[in-house]
Amino acid sequence: MTIGVTHGVSLMGLAGTLVQIEVDISDGLPHYSLLGLPDLALMESRDRVRSALVNSQEIWPNKKVTVSLSPAWLPKSGSNYDLPIAVAILAAQEVIPAERLHRAVFYGELALDGRIREARGVLPALISLLHSDVQTVIVPQANAAEAKLVSGLEIIPMENISELLKWLRTGIRVETEEVISIEKVNDFKDLSDVAGQPDARYALEVAATGGHHILMIGPPGTGKTMLAERLPSLLPELHEKAALEVSAIHSVAGALKERGLFSKVPPFISPHHTTTRTAMVGGGSSVIKPGACSLAHNGVLFIDEAPECVSGVLDALRQPLESGEITITRAIGSATFPADFILVLAANPCPCGRLSGRGRGCSCSSLQVRRYLNRLSGPLIDRVDLRIKVEPPSRTAFASGEVGESSAVVRERVALARARAAKRFATLNISRNAEIPAFALRNEFKAERTGMSLLHNEMDRENLTARGFHKTLRLAWSIADLAEHELPLLEDVKRALALREGMELFG
Ligand SMILES: [Zn+2]
CATH class of the missing domain: 3.30.230.10 (Ribosomal Protein S5; domain 2)
Structure with missing residues (x-):
């Protein structure tokens, strides 16, 4: 034998x-x-x-x-x-x-x-x-x-x-009919479906430009999910290598069919707030499978009602947010999956969800409200640059039937802004404004003088922490790139500060 x-x-x-x-x-x-x-x-x-x-x-x-x-x-x-x-x-x-x-x-x-x-x-x-x-x-x-x-x-x-x-x-093969279905390519939800909401739309555009993580705070029914779902449509189409990498991750998870074989649209993954740690970051006993954060690689990870997440699940996202990948170790070995995504968190303004504007009908105590939002505090929220309030669309915007810009128009602007940033980062090992290191923001990536003075004043008045200072400046760069400014002007810095208004809710 x-x-x-x-x-x-x-x-x-x-x-x-x-x-x-x-x-x-x-x-x-x-x-x-x-x-x-x-x-x-x-x-x-x-x-x-x-x-x-x-x-x-x-x-x-x-x-x-x-x-x-x-x-x-x-x-x-x-x-x-x-x-x-x-x-x-x-x-x-x-x-x-x-x-x-x-x-x-x-x-x-x-x-x-x-x-x-x-x-x-x-x-x-x-x-x-x-x-x-x-x-x-x-x-x-x-x-x-x-x-x-x-x-x-x-x-x-x-x-x-x-x-x-x-x-x-x-050497003879039974000829099987080749059935390769051509799935819908570039099937995404369009920004033009969103009525009104100019501020939130702009925040998404800035997030797409600089790769900034974003927190949206607003009562139920204000369209936070609808907005988040449209973020992938503002991102540049994935180039071949990136698309293949995304498909490979989905293949290991057994989710390639849902994703679509030839899709070049950045993925949008929205785990429910009851999701387990394993489902969020990956794991398993016999085969190590990627979690939601890896399925969202090169795309968007959206967590609605984030404060309701099971304890420890959000914290598990720290490693991918820091390094763009996640390593999972089990008895059978350890596996590393890429996990570089834009994080979008949504939260109600209070446990009952009615605390907005004049706070009609909200019965939550201020302590309850603080406890609720504090579930989002800590190292995770520190990485979120944009914190916006989302209010119900104004009645006039809703009734006028006015159609906002389409995703294609905004995506074009985002691509141009990203190209400006890429030129600036030619000698650095980064590609997006959200990644500019703090020391670089204090040296070669400063804003215009008046803009820097405004930020320093805000710090002196204790309206801004050192960390907030850096985040605002990173946002200002994305805003400047969109406005085709050589560097952030005073108006860009002011606009960046406005995109962090959700901050005050964290006291
Ligand atoms: Zn309430």
Whole structure:
């Protein structure tokens, strides 16, 4: 008997590692052993592989079968090794030729009847193989469209194990009709749907320009969600590499279909305030899956009724807000996912939600109001540059039927403003105004003299903390970029201060 050798991929986060599968079949009592740090799902591969082979009229060796996965130190999880294990078992029995196994990778889970099930993570697995000497990858038919986003590898989608074995033995492929649905591209909600709300619209434009995080405070029904949902439409379309990265994350989460294969729109993810820490930042026991903050990578993470969030969930966003990525460590290993997003938080002005304008009908005590908003204080809120109040749209704006600017018009302005900023940052390792370091704001990125005096005066009067000073200045840069000013003028600084009016609610 020979040793059957095939290859699969181990995926940890978005990082794939080539895994070699060796099968040895020797005489002795029927026995199956699996070596190389398999998890429970992988241990169960024996039963799936055996049923799939037997039900596909192949022979299961009633002998001593040893399956070894290497590198041995790498923890291996999940069921995507079924396919390479099945093929290696047949190769060890010399019932398939070894030639097509050379420089080929098999990826997929087997159903008991021999079907190859749709898999998670096909896209990042393939991307990780791009710089290896792998030539051919066999993937589940259901993942064919996703797999073909990657060029540079021969992708062979297969429906079931019989089809696969026919190809391995004869080189003949059952032609499956290529069904690649062209999903709607650039399907987003448009800013022109928003009636009135000039201040909030402008705040979104500034947020999109500088990548500033934003907190919207207003009573229910003022359109906070409607506004937040339109922020992605103001951001520049994702370039190819960024779009592929977003798709890869969604692939691992099994959410690529909802996202749309060819979407270049920055994602919009809105976890409910009852969401768990794992759902927010990622986790899991057998496979580490990305959380909402990674699904929102290169886009927008919106949390409505943020003060109602389960304790600790918002704090868990600290790491991604600081570093643009999140590392999750579990018994099976640790995975890092990108998580660079614009955070949009929405909150009612008080627990009952009626405290606005003249505070009609609000029965909350001032202590209750303070406690409620204090749930948003701390390191997370420190990273939020924009804090605006959202009031119900004025009746005149609502009744006039006047249509505001469309997303396309605003997006154009944002793109020009971002280009101005990019030129300025040519020698720095940053790309957005929200990232300007504090020391740079006090040196090469100062506002015009009168603007700086205004900020210093505000600090002297204790209207502004040192941190608030830096945030206001970052905002002023985005405002200046939008207004095509060389540097923030006094009017830009004043406007920036106005965009932080929500501050006073935090005392
Ligand atoms: Zn109230």
